[in-house]
Amino acid sequence: xxxxxxxxxxxxxxxxxxxxxxxxxxxxxxxxxxxxxxxxxxxxxxxxxxxxxxxxxxxxxxxxxxxxxxxxxxxxxxxxxxxxxxxxxxxxxxxxxxxxxxxxxxxxxxxxxxxxxxxxxxxxxxxxxxxxxxxxxxxxxxxxxxxxxxxxxxxxxxxxxxxxxxxxxxxxxxxxxxxxxxxxxxxxxxxxxxxxxxxxxxxxxxxxxxxxxxxxxxxxxxxxxxxxxxxxxxxxxxxxxxxxxxxxxxxxxxxxxxxxxxxxxxxxxxxxxxxxxxxxxxxxxxxxxxxxxxxxxxxxxxxxxxxxxxxxxxxxxxxxxxxxxxxxxxxxxxxxxxxxxxxxxxxxxxxxxxxxxxxxxxxxxxxxxxxxxxxxxxxxxxxxxxxxxxxxxxxxxxxxxxxxxxxxxxxxxxxxxxxxxxxxxxxxxxxxxxxxxxxxxxxxxxxxxxxxxxxxxxxxxxxxxxxxxxxxxxxxxxxxxxxxxxxxxxxxxx
Amino acid sequence: xxxxxxxxxxxxxxxxxxxxxxxxxxxxxxxxxxxxxxxxxxxxxxxxxxxxxxxxxxxxxxxxxxxxxxxxxxxxxxxxxxxxxxxxxxxxxxxxxxxxxxxxxxxxxxxxxxxxxxxxxxxxxxxxxxxxxxxxxxxxxxxxxxxxxxxxxxxxxxxxxxxxxxxxxxxxxxxxxxxxx
Ligand code: SF4
Ligand code: SF4
Ligand code: SF4
Ligand code: SF4
Ligand code: SF4
Numbered sequence: 001x002x003x004x005x006x007x008x009x010x011x012x013x014x015x016x017x018x019x020x021x022x023x024x025x026x027x028x029x030x031x032x033x034x035x036x037x038x039x040x041x042x043x044x045x046x047x048x049x050x051x052x053x054x055x056x057x058x059x060x061x062x063x064x065x066x067x068x069x070x071x072x073x074x075x076x077x078x079x080x081x082x083x084x085x086x087x088x089x090x091x092x093x094x095x096x097x098x099x100x101x102x103x104x105x106x107x108x109x110x111x112x113x114x115x116x117x118x119x120x121x122x123x124x125x126x127x128x129x130x131x132x133x134x135x136x137x138x139x140x141x142x143x144x145x146x147x148x149x150x151x152x153x154x155x156x157x158x159x160x161x162x163x164x165x166x167x168x169x170x171x172x173x174x175x176x177x178x179x180x181x182x183x184x185x186x187x188x189x190x191x192x193x194x195x196x197x198x199x200x201x202x203x204x205x206x207x208x209x210x211x212x213x214x215x216x217x218x219x220x221x222x223x224x225x226x227x228x229x230x231x232x233x234x235x236x237x238x239x240x241x242x243x244x245x246x247x248x249x250x251x252x253x254x255x256x257x258x259x260x261x262x263x264x265x266x267x268x269x270x271x272x273x274x275x276x277x278x279x280x281x282x283x284x285x286x287x288x289x290x291x292x293x294x295x296x297x298x299x300x301x302x303x304x305x306x307x308x309x310x311x312x313x314x315x316x317x318x319x320x321x322x323x324x325x326x327x328x329x330x331x332x333x334x335x336x337x338x339x340x341x342x343x344x345x346x347x348x349x350x351x352x353x354x355x356x357x358x359x360x361x362x363x364x365x366x367x368x369x370x371x372x373x374x375x376x377x378x379x380x381x382x383x384x385x386x387x388x389x390x391x392x393x394x395x396x397x398x399x400x401x402x403x404x405x406x407x408x409x410x411x412x413x414x415x416x417x418x419x420x421x422x423x424x425x426x427x428x429x430x431x432x433x434x435x436x437x438x439x440x441x442x443x444x445x446x447x448x449x450x451x452x453x454x455x456x457x458x459x460x461x462x463x464x465x466x467x468x469x470x471x472x473x474x475x476x477x478x479x480x481x482x483x484x485x486x487x488x489x490x491x492x493x494x
Numbered sequence: 495x496x497x498x499x500x501x502x503x504x505x506x507x508x509x510x511x512x513x514x515x516x517x518x519x520x521x522x523x524x525x526x527x528x529x530x531x532x533x534x535x536x537x538x539x540x541x542x543x544x545x546x547x548x549x550x551x552x553x554x555x556x557x558x559x560x561x562x563x564x565x566x567x568x569x570x571x572x573x574x575x576x577x578x579x580x581x582x583x584x585x586x587x588x589x590x591x592x593x594x595x596x597x598x599x600x601x602x603x604x605x606x607x608x609x610x611x612x613x614x615x616x617x618x619x620x621x622x623x624x625x626x627x628x629x630x631x632x633x634x635x636x637x638x639x640x641x642x643x644x645x646x647x648x649x650x651x652x653x654x655x656x657x658x659x660x661x662x663x664x665x666x667x668x669x670x671x672x673x674x675x
Contacts, residue, residue, distance in 0.1 A: 450542035453643050456624040457544045457552060 007245040007254075008387040010237040011418055013170050013336075015209060016362075020295040020302035021173040025181055027306050028319050032103050033082075034310030034347060036073050037089040037096040038063055041143030041351025044070040048099055054081045059110040059286060062099050068148040071350070072135035075110075076288040076308035079103040090313075090332040090339065090346045098347065101310070114284045119192055124154060127196040134286035135350075136277060140164055140175070140241070140270030141333060143351030146193075146277075152260060153197040153267035161194045162250060162261075163204040165213065165271040166234055166241035169334035172354040174291040175271050177304040179206070179213035182275055183220035187229070189274030192281055197267045201228040204271070205250055207236040238336065239416040243268045245385050257412050272353075287350055294320040298327030298357030307348055313355055314344040323357065331356040335363055336417040372425040380419035380429060386412045390419035390429050397436035402443060410437055532561045539580045543572040544623035545645035547597045552623060560585075568592050572644075574599035602662040603644040605637045611656035618648040618657060 038045035046063035056062060056075040063073040082102045089096035116122075122130065132147035163186070167175040179186060186204075194202045204221075206214050217231050234240055234249050244255045246268065253264045261268050272291065279285045288308060295302035300321025307316055313330065317323060331338035332352050356362075380390035388409050396404035413433045420429040537557035548569040550556040559565035560581070567581040568590050575592060582589040592599065605626075607618075614632040626642040629635030637648075637657075648657055 449640075449643075450540075452641065453542040453544060453624050454537070454553070456626075456641065457542070458554075460623065460625050461552070 007248040007385050009383045009418075010239060010245070010385045011383050011422070012236065013238045013421075015236070016170045016295075016335075017173045017176070017209075020171070020293050020304055021176060023301075023303050025177050025291055025304045025306055026319060028308070028311065028316070030077060030103055030107070031308060031311050031315050033100065033312075034075075034077055034308055035087055035089075035098040035100045035312065035345075036062065036075075036310040037087075037091055037098050037347060037349055038070075038073070039089070039091045039096045040071060040073070040137060040309075040349045041091060041141075042069050042071065042137065042145065043092065045097065046070045046073055048084055048097075050081050050099065052081055052084055055079075056081060056101060057108045057110040059113040059284075059288065061112075061286075062101070068145065071137040071143070071145045072133060072286070073099065073309075074135055074286040074288060075101050076310060077101050077103040078106045078108040088341070088343045088346045090341055090349050090352055092339070094342055098310075112284075113286075116281045116284055119281045120195075124150075124196050124198050127192065128154075131196065131277065131280070134280045136273065136280065136287055137350045138270055139272035139276060139287075139290055139350060139353065141337070141351055141353050143349065146269065146273055149262075149267055149269070150193070150196045153199065153262045156260070156262035158197060158262040158265050158267045159200050160251070160266045161190065161197055161199040161202040162247060162266050162268045163190050163193075163202060163271055163274055164241055164243070164246055164268055165204055165206040165210075165217070166246055167210070168207060168236065168238045168241035169336050169354075170238070171295050171356050172293050172334045173295075174293045174304050174353050176210050176213050177293075178272055178275055178291050179210075180216045182278075183213075183216040184223070185275045185278040186217065186271050187220045187224055187274075188281065189277035189279075190229070190269075191224070191226070192277050193269055193274055199267060202230075203250055204229075204231045205234050205246055206231060207240055208233050209236040238418065239385050239414065242385065242414050242416060244414070257409060290348070290350060290352075292316065292348060292352055293354040294357075295354065296327070296331075296357035297359040297362050298323055298325055300324045309350060310347040312344065313341070313346055313348065316348065316355055317344060317357060325359050327357045328360055329356075329358045329363060331358055336421070337415055369426040371427050374425055374427060377424060379422045379424065383418045383422050385416055385418065386414055388413055390433075393436075394427065394429055394432060397432045400436070400439060402440055405436055405440055410440065413437075533557045535584060536560050536581065539573075539577060539584060540570060541573045541577060541643075543643040543645050545572060545643070545647065546623075547571050549596070566590075566593070569596045571597035571599050603659040604639050604642040604662055605644065605646075605648055605657055606639075606660045607635050607637055608656040608658070609634045609636060611654055613654055615653060617651040617653065621647045621651050623647060 044067055046065040048063045050056060050062045057078045058076060060075045061072060062075050065072060079102050081099060083100040086095050087098045088094060089098060128147045128150045136146040138144040138146060165175055165179055190202050204217055214231060214233060221229050221231060232250055239245055243261060247261055247264055247266050248254050251264060251266060255261050255264045276287055289306055291304055291306045293304050294316050299317055303320050305316055305319055330341045330344055332341055332355060333339055334354050335356060338356055374391055376391060384390055393408045393410055396408055410433055415430055415434060417430045420427060423429060537554050540553040540557060542553050544552045548556040550559055556565065560567055568578055570577050571592060578592060579589045612635050614634060616629055616631045618627050618635060619629060623645060624641055624643055626638045627635055627648060628638060644659060646659060
């Protein structure tokens with residue numbers, strides 16, 4: 001089945017995918033050391049449960065969390081925790097507290113890691129809890145904990161599990177490689193996710209520029225003989241793989257700005273996440289590794305690598321043949337939404353689907369470009385897949401006009417980067433919007449705190465007044481009683 | 495010209511004038527901001543630190559003083575120049591620098607009690623304008639960081655000086671974006 005794009009605009013970009021996708025997935029030998037960032041990309045961190053010096057095995061829990069937006073972390077190596085410290089990391093701000101583990105060369109597996117005897121006997125709630133314990137998080141780029149999405153999908157009665165295999169961003173092809181090599185795992189994981197979400201059907205969306213993946217997935221589905229499982233081919237238009245845009249394409253329903261995908265009856269999961277769920281079911285393995293695309297004109301042999309979480313990016317680049325030419329930028333993610341990193345010492349995170357070593361040829365035209373005034377050409381609004389008016393948002397962002405920013409939908413911007421990609425005046429629009437959003441959030445948090453303080457202060461003032469009045473009354477009634485039994489009954493006060 | 499017609503015209507014009515006059519007067523009374531809502535709107539611009547540096551017992555009394563013309567708009571150090579500007583815009587006055595007699599602006603801060611040193615005298619409790627301290631006599635006291643406005647009013651009563659102000663801990667104010675895959 002094929003679907004037409006129904007979200008506004010978007011753009012067909014140069015794919016640059018053939019570089020890394022020609023060869024099979026490379027299995028990286030266990031590195032000597034890993035650095036696990038507590039924040040794995042969702043923006044929120046877990047809490048370490050091991051101390052420096054602790055001995056760990058593969059799969060030992062090293063950080064836990066009750067917070068719905070963070071995910072648990074497990075050691076991908078057998079060895080010793082050598083440090084828990086702030087280091088370079090591929091997260092916002094460029095640094096995060098990391099648990100550093102050094103390997104002792106063995107491949108001892110933690111006793112807690114056992115295959116899940118019969119995942120079908122677990123209730124959706126039990127399944128969700130087990131996936132949370134296994135630290136399963138969105139491997140598509142957001143790192144959002146899967147269990148949290150599953151719970152919200154059940155609460156809202158979502159009927160459709162949408163498996164995202166669109167992989168629309170240029171350069172990235174780890175999901176493509178995974179679907180081609182492990183289609184059965186993806187389908188197995190999808191069935192478990194579908195049950196955990198309480199959904200009845202599962203749709204796997206793949207862009208039409210990946211015929212091999214479409215064939216592999218279709219084959220795997222036929223082997224399952226499940227009528228409520230199907231592949232939908234979607235046009236290769238960036239950003240087809242963005243959650244809300246993909247839902248619109250597949251279901252024709254637009255997710256309301258202040259709603260969740262589950263409000264449109266859909267829960268969205270990445271194909272790589274489904275494969276990780278299958279690994280958890282067959283081996284009991286929490287997320288210890290992921291497939292990541294190492295590519296760009298700045299690496300010798302672009303390829304897809306399965307590597308332990310926390311592996312230094314330098315090690316990944318070395319496994320892809322090392323640097324070549326004059327690399328200009330090291331980017332975690334693709335060229336549109338990725339984050340430039342200051343150092344290749346940062347570790348691989350669950351959310352990182354691509355390491356792009358870009359040269360001037362890859363991103364050159366924008367580098368060092370002088371920002372010119374907006375000429376109101378309207379190109380930005382013509383491409384915006386969220387249906388926003390970037391040109392007006394830009395003016396509101398410059399003026400820090402909070403009401404206007406809210407009204408123009410700065411929070412519906414999905415950071416896709418298309419507006420600044422097309423802007424002839426080379427204005428870094430997306431960055432401005434990200435920054436404006438940060439300031440808007442800070443201002444709202446301050447206003448909320450002030451409102452709380454006002455309320456608490458008012459309550460306290462009222463309480464003090466009431467206590468004072470009560471004391472006064474108590475005092476007067478005692479005094480009255482003291483006077484009444486006296487000789488002159490009329491002597492009491494009023 | 496028919497004198498009757500002139501008379502009627504004058505009468506109609508007079509009636510119109512009276513009716514419109516009454517209507518306009520009534521409308522004006524609707525538009526005119528009453529004192530209470532002005533205090534509300536001024537209070538909404540104050541930072542609610544409740545520190546008393548403006549020499550009023552809290553932000554709302556200061557708002558009332560501004561509304562009645564008893565105080566200038568330059569007395570709130572926690573709000574800094576931004577608050578003065580916002581007040582000036584609301585009241586249609588020209589902004590002025592903060593009056594240094596009332597103190598200087600500081601970065602956001604919260605109180606922290608050294609629980610080892612706290613003797614449980616409970617003297618800091620009534621000082622806190624927003625009930626941000628938890629404790630009881632002879633028990634260790636602590637500050638609810640999320641509620642503390644950093645007003646410093648708990649510092650003077652503490653006999654062992656075990657309360658200090660620290661920079662506001664960095665919280666993630668980040669709004670999570672759905673990302674393109
Ligand atoms: S970055 Fe935001 S504003 Fe720009 S095109 Fe993408 S969604 Fe629209
Ligand atoms: S694309 Fe750039 S120049 Fe054109 S309207 Fe948008 S911001 Fe202005
Ligand atoms: S100085 Fe400012 S924050 Fe402090 S009580 Fe007065 S108005 Fe409130
Ligand atoms: S704890 Fe201290 S600094 Fe914080 S609000 Fe209360 S009195 Fe002010
Ligand atoms: S005033 Fe100081 S010693 Fe007394 S209860 Fe408060 S913090 Fe503890």
